[in-house]
Amino acid sequence: MNKTIKQIQLGLAQGDYSSVEITRDYLTRIKQHNSSINAFITVTEEQALQQATLADQQIAAGQSTALTGIPLAHKDIFCTDGTLTTCGSRMLENFRAPYNANVIEKFEAEHAVMLGKTNMDEFAMGSSNESSYFGPVKNPWNTECVPGGSSGGSAAAIAAGMAPGATGTDTGGSIRQPAALCGVSGIKPTYGRVSRYGMIAYASSLDQGGPMAHTAEDCAILLQTMAGFDARDSTSMEQPVPDYCAALNQDLGGLKIGLPKEYFAEGLNDDVARCIDESIQQFTKLGAEIREVSLPNSKIAIPTYYVVAMAECSSNLSRFDGVRFGHRCDDPKDLEDLYKRSRGEGFGEEVKRRIMIGAYTLSAGYYDAFYLKAQKLRRLISQDFAQAFAEVDIIAGPTTPEVAFKTGDKTADPVSMYLQDIYTISVNLAGLPGMSIPAGLVDNKPVGLQLIGNYFEESRLLNAAHQFQLNTDWHQQSPEVK
Amino acid sequence: MQWETVIGLEIHAQLATRSKIFSAASTAFGAEPNTQACAVDLGLPGVLPVLNAEAVNMAIKFGVAIDAEIGRESVFARKNYFYPDLPKGYQISQFELPIVGKGEISISPQEGVHKVIGVTRAHLEEDAGKSLHDQFPNQTGIDLNRAGTPLLEIVSGPDLRSAKEAVAYARKIHALVQFLDICDGNMQEGSFRCDANVSVRPLGEAKLGTRAEIKNINSFRFLERAINYEIERQVELIEDGGRVVQETRLYDADKNETRSMRSKEEANDYRYFPDPDLLPVRVTDADIEAIRASLPELPEQKRQRYVEQLNLSEYNAELLSGSREIADYFETALASAPELSSLLSNWILGDLTGALNKSEKSFADSPVSPALLIGLLRRIADNTISGKIAKEVFEAIWNGEGDADHIIESRGLKQITDSGAIEKLIDDVIAKNPEQVQQFREGKEKVLGFFVGQIMQQSKGKANPGQVNQLLRAKLKP
Numbered sequence: 001m002n003k004t005i006k007q008i009q010l011g012l013a014q015g016d017y018s019s020v021e022i023t024r025d026y027l028t029r030i031k032q033h034n035s036s037i038n039a040f041i042t043v044t045e046e047q048a049l050q051q052a053t054l055a056d057q058q059i060a061a062g063q064s065t066a067l068t069g070i071p072l073a074h075k076d077i078f079c080t081d082g083t084l085t086t087c088g089s090r091m092l093e094n095f096r097a098p099y100n101a102n103v104i105e106k107f108e109a110e111h112a113v114m115l116g117k118t119n120m121d122e123f124a125m126g127s128s129n130e131s132s133y134f135g136p137v138k139n140p141w142n143t144e145c146v147p148g149g150s151s152g153g154s155a156a157a158i159a160a161g162m163a164p165g166a167t168g169t170d171t172g173g174s175i176r177q178p179a180a181l182c183g184v185s186g187i188k189p190t191y192g193r194v195s196r197y198g199m200i201a202y203a204s205s206l207d208q209g210g211p212m213a214h215t216a217e218d219c220a221i222l223l224q225t226m227a228g229f230d231a232r233d234s235t236s237m238e239q240p241v242p243d244y245c246a247a248l249n250q251d252l253g254g255l256k257i258g259l260p261k262e263y264f265a266e267g268l269n270d271d272v273a274r275c276i277d278e279s280i281q282q283f284t285k286l287g288a289e290i291r292e293v294s295l296p297n298s299k300i301a302i303p304t305y306y307v308v309a310m311a312e313c314s315s316n317l318s319r320f321d322g323v324r325f326g327h328r329c330d331d332p333k334d335l336e337d338l339y340k341r342s343r344g345e346g347f348g349e350e351v352k353r354r355i356m357i358g359a360y361t362l363s364a365g366y367y368d369a370f371y372l373k374a375q376k377l378r379r380l381i382s383q384d385f386a387q388a389f390a391e392v393d394i395i396a397g398p399t400t401p402e403v404a405f406k407t408g409d410k411t412a413d414p415v416s417m418y419l420q421d422i423y424t425i426s427v428n429l430a431g432l433p434g435m436s437i438p439a440g441l442v443d444n445k446p447v448g449l450q451l452i453g454n455y456f457e458e459s460r461l462l463n464a465a466h467q468f469q470l471n472t473d474w475h476q477q478s479p480e481v482k
Numbered sequence: 483m484q485w486e487t488v489i490g491l492e493i494h495a496q497l498a499t500r501s502k503i504f505s506a507a508s509t510a511f512g513a514e515p516n517t518q519a520c521a522v523d524l525g526l527p528g529v530l531p532v533l534n535a536e537a538v539n540m541a542i543k544f545g546v547a548i549d550a551e552i553g554r555e556s557v558f559a560r561k562n563y564f565y566p567d568l569p570k571g572y573q574i575s576q577f578e579l580p581i582v583g584k585g586e587i588s589i590s591p592q593e594g595v596h597k598v599i600g601v602t603r604a605h606l607e608e609d610a611g612k613s614l615h616d617q618f619p620n621q622t623g624i625d626l627n628r629a630g631t632p633l634l635e636i637v638s639g640p641d642l643r644s645a646k647e648a649v650a651y652a653r654k655i656h657a658l659v660q661f662l663d664i665c666d667g668n669m670q671e672g673s674f675r676c677d678a679n680v681s682v683r684p685l686g687e688a689k690l691g692t693r694a695e696i697k698n699i700n701s702f703r704f705l706e707r708a709i710n711y712e713i714e715r716q717v718e719l720i721e722d723g724g725r726v727v728q729e730t731r732l733y734d735a736d737k738n739e740t741r742s743m744r745s746k747e748e749a750n751d752y753r754y755f756p757d758p759d760l761l762p763v764r765v766t767d768a769d770i771e772a773i774r775a776s777l778p779e780l781p782e783q784k785r786q787r788y789v790e791q792l793n794l795s796e797y798n799a800e801l802l803s804g805s806r807e808i809a810d811y812f813e814t815a816l817a818s819a820p821e822l823s824s825l826l827s828n829w830i831l832g833d834l835t836g837a838l839n840k841s842e843k844s845f846a847d848s849p850v851s852p853a854l855l856i857g858l859l860r861r862i863a864d865n866t867i868s869g870k871i872a873k874e875v876f877e878a879i880w881n882g883e884g885d886a887d888h889i890i891e892s893r894g895l896k897q898i899t900d901s902g903a904i905e906k907l908i909d910d911v912i913a914k915n916p917e918q919v920q921q922f923r924e925g926k927e928k929v930l931g932f933f934v935g936q937i938m939q940q941s942k943g944k945a946n947p948g949q950v951n952q953l954l955r956a957k958l959k960p
Contacts, residue, residue, distance in 0.1 A: 318571020
C-alpha cells in the first residue's frame with residue numbers, strides 16, 4: 001500500500017496524480033498519525049504545497065528531473081533556510097538557519113518537496129529516539145516500542161506511510177539501526193561521499209548523511225542526488241558519482257559475500273539470527289558465494305567509538321553557548337552563569353553525559369590513554385575490513401542484535417543502549433558504506449540485514465539489496481498504524 | 483648578585499590574505515561591527531571550515547625565508563575554551579605538527595654586533611573576534627569581523643638576553659614579513675602583535691627562571707619598556723625574598739607597568755586534538771621550491787648587495803635594508819640614478835629621515851617623493867647648487883613648492899660658477915679688508931675662512947665653494 005519513490009515518479013510522469021495531490025496525501029497521513037508516532041518535529045505544509053505547485057509547473061513544462069515533485073522528509077539535523085532546525089534539542093528549539101545544507105540545496109534544485117523535519121535523538125545522540133526534547137518517536141509496528149535512533153523520526157515516517165523517503169545521518173548506526181527496527185531500507189555512504197555542510201555535527205569524523213526509503217532502488221535514486229563533492233566540506237571526496245540506478249540490475253552470480261563470525265556470536269537474538277540465515281540462503285540462490293570472514297577487533301569497536309565520538313562532540317557542541325543563537329538562560333548574573341545555565345538548561349541528559357565524558361578523554365593527562373589510543377584502535381578496525389575485503393566483495397550480517405525494544409527499557413542503562421550499535425559502529429570507524437534492508441519479522445517486528453561494502457562501492461550494496469528485494473517481500477510489509 | 487635576563491617572543495602576524503583563513507569573508511580592517519562575519523565566522527551550526535591556500539603559501543614563504551624546516555604534513559588542531567568572542571568555543575590552530583619548524587634569524591642589536599636567534603616554530607591559526615566593553619552600559623558587545631583572520635604565530639627560542647635584543651628581533655621579523663608581503667605590519671591596527679616571555683636567573687645559572695608572559699604590547703617602544711619594567715620587577719621580587727609566579731601579565735602603557743591578568747592555577751586545559759573537519763596540509767618539495775623561487779630579495783640579501791655592489795657603508799646598508807618602506811624608497815629613487823647611490827643613502831638616512839620623524843610621517847607618505855629627491859640630488863651632483871643650498875631647496879620641496887629645478891630657478895639659487903663673477907666678489911672683499919689680507923700674507927692661514935665666509939655671504943651662498951677657495955688663494959698670494 002505504501003508507494004515507492006519509483007512508483008511516484010511514474011505516477012507523476014503519467015499524470016495519474018499531480019505533485020500537489022500526492023503531497024496532500026502525505027500531509028493528510030501525517031495529520032492522522034503524527035500525534036501517535038511523533039515522527040515529525042515540524043511539518044512544513046504551506047511550503048510543501050508551494051514547492052509541489054512549482055514542481056507541477058516544471059513537470060508540465062517537461063523540465064522534471066528524477067525527484068521533481070517527490071515529497072520527502074528531512075531529519076531535523078539538516079539546516080533548512082527559514083524553517084526551524086532543532087536537532088531534537090531544547091537548545092535549538094527556536095533556531096532558524098539562514099542557509100540550506102548542501103543536501104537540502106540539492107533536493108531543492110531538483111524541485112523535490114519537503115514535507116517537514118523529522119524527530120531524532122537530541123543532537124543525534126541515541127539509539128532509541130528517546131533523547132529528543134520533542135518526545136520519543138514510536139515504532140509504527142508497535143507503538144510501545146522504540147523506532148531506533150537517531151534517525152528514528154525518518155524511519156518511522158516512512159514505515160507509517162507519512163513520507164516515501166527521507167534523509168538521515170549515521171554516526172554509529174543512526175540510519176541503519178532505525179531502518180532495521182522500522183522495516184525500511186537505508187544506506188550510510190562512504191565517509192566523504194555526501195557533503196556534511198549544513199548537517200549539524202555530532203562527531204565530525206564519523207557523521208555521514210544518507211537516504212532512507214522503502215526499497216534499495218529508492219535509496220539509489222535519492223543517493224544519486226545527495227552524493228558528490230562539495231568544496232565547502234573539506235572532508236568530502238572528489239570522486240565521480242556513479243549511476244547507482246544503472247547498476248541495480250546486475251546479476252549476483254559469483255558475488256562473494258563474507259559473514260563475519262564475530263557478528264553471529266553471543267548476544268545475537270536467536271530469531272534474528274534465523275532471519276539473517278534465511279536471507280543469506282536467498283543470496284546463495286541468487287548465485288552469491290558465501291564465506292566466513294573475521295573482524296577480530298569488533299569487540300573493541302564500541303569503546304573506541306565512544307571515545308572518538310564523545311571527544312569530538314564535546315568540542316562540536318561548544319558553540320552552543322547562549323551567546324549568538326540558541327537557548328539563553330534568563331537574567332544571567334555574569335558570563336559564567338550565562339554559559340552554565342544556558343547549556344545546563346538547553347542540553348538533555350544524554351548530551352551532557354557525552355560532552356562530559358568527551359571533555360574528560362581530551363583533558364591533559366588522559367588524552368594519550370583515551371583519544372590517541374582510540375585512534376590507534378580505529379586503524380586496527382579499518383585493517384580488519386581491508387583484510388576481509390581482500391577476500392570478499394561485500395560483508396553481510398545482522399544490523400542489530402535484537403528487534404525493537406520497549407520504550408523506557410534501556411534508558412536507565414546507557415551501556416546496554418550503546419550495545420545496540422555493536423554491528424554498525426565499526427563501519428563508521430572505518431568510514432565504509434553500510435546498508436540495512438528488511439529481512440524478516442520477529443513478533444511482528446522487523447529484522448534488518450546489514451550489507452557492508454568497500455570504500456565508494458555503494459553501487460554494489462544497492463545492487464545486492466535490490467536483487468534481494470526483487471526476490472523477497474519483506475520491504476513490502478507495512479505495519480497497521482493505529 | 484648579577485642577573486641574566488631570558489626572553490622569548492611570541493609574535494602574531496596577521497597574514498595579508500584577502501579572505502579569512504577558513505571562510506570567504508573579507509579581512510579588511512575597520513568595517514562596521516559584524517559586517518564581515520559570515521556563517522562560518524559566526525560558528526553557526528552545520529558550517530565547516532575550508533582552508534585558504536594563500537595563508538599556507540604565506541606561512542611557507544616565511545619558513546623558507548628563515549631557512550626553517552617546512553612541515554610536510556601539518557595538522558590543524560582545536561584549542562578548546564569558552565569566550566564570547568570565540569564563536570565556536572574553540573580556536574583552530576596548530577599544535578603538534580606546525581607548518582613551519584625550526585629556523586633562525588640574525589639580528590644586529592647595535593652597530594657591529596650580530597647574533598643569531600632561533601625561531602622554534604611558526605604555526606597558522608585563526609584570530610578571535612573582539613569584545614567591546616565600553617560601548618554599551620552594563621553590556622559587552624561582540625564584533626566578529628576579526629574572527630577567522632589568518633595569523634602566523636612565530637615563536638622564538640629563549641635566546642634573547644635584553645629588551646634591546648628583543649626589540650631588534652621583533653623589528654627584524656617585522657621587516658621580514660613586510661618584505662615577504664605576507665603582513666602589513668600595522669601595529670596600531672593589531673596586524674603585528676608581540677607577547678614577551680620574560681624570566682631572570684642568576685648569571686651563570688643553567689636552569690631557566692620562572693617566566694611571566696606579557697601581553698598587550700602594541701609598539702616596539704612599549705616592548706622595550708614593558709620588558710625592562712618586568713625585569714626590574716622580577717629582580718626586586720627575588721632579591722626581597724619573593725618568588726616569581728608563572729602568569730600572564732598585561733602591560734599598561736599609560737602607567738608603564740605590567741599587571742597580573744591570570745595565574746597558571748586558573749589557566750585553561752585547552753584539550754587540543756586534531757580538527758576532524760580539516761585534512762592534514764601536505765606540502766611537497768616542488769611546492770617549497772616554487773615558493774623559494776618566487777621569494778623577493780630579502781633584507782639580508784639587500785644589505786649584502788648594498789655593501790658589495792653599491793659600496794655603501796655597513797651601517798647605511800643595515801639601515802636601508804632595515805624596513806620594507808625605507809628599502810622600497812631607496813630602490814625606487816636609485817633606479818633612475820644609480821650613480822647617486824652614496825649621496826642618496828646619506829640624504830635618505832639624514833635629512834629625509836629627520837624630517838619624517840619630526841612630522842611623524844612614513845616613507846610612503848613622504849611629501850618628498852623618490853623622484854623629487856633625485857631631482858634635487860642631480861642638481862647637487864652637477865654643481866648647480868651646493869650642499870648647503872640643497873637643504874633650503876629640500877625644505878621648499880617638502881613644503882610643496884614644486885621640484886628642485888623650479889625652486890632653484892624661482893628663488894635664484896643657482897650656484898655661481900662663472901670665474902669672472904667670483905673674481906669680482908673676491909676683489910671686493912679683498913679691497914674692503916686690507917688688514918686681514920696683511921695677516922694672511924704674514925702666514926695666518928685661518929684668515930682664509932674669514933674671506934670665504936664673507937664671499938659666500940655676498941653671494942648669498944651661491945658661489946661655488948671650490949672655485950672660491952681656489953681663486954681666493956691665487957689672489958691673496960703676495
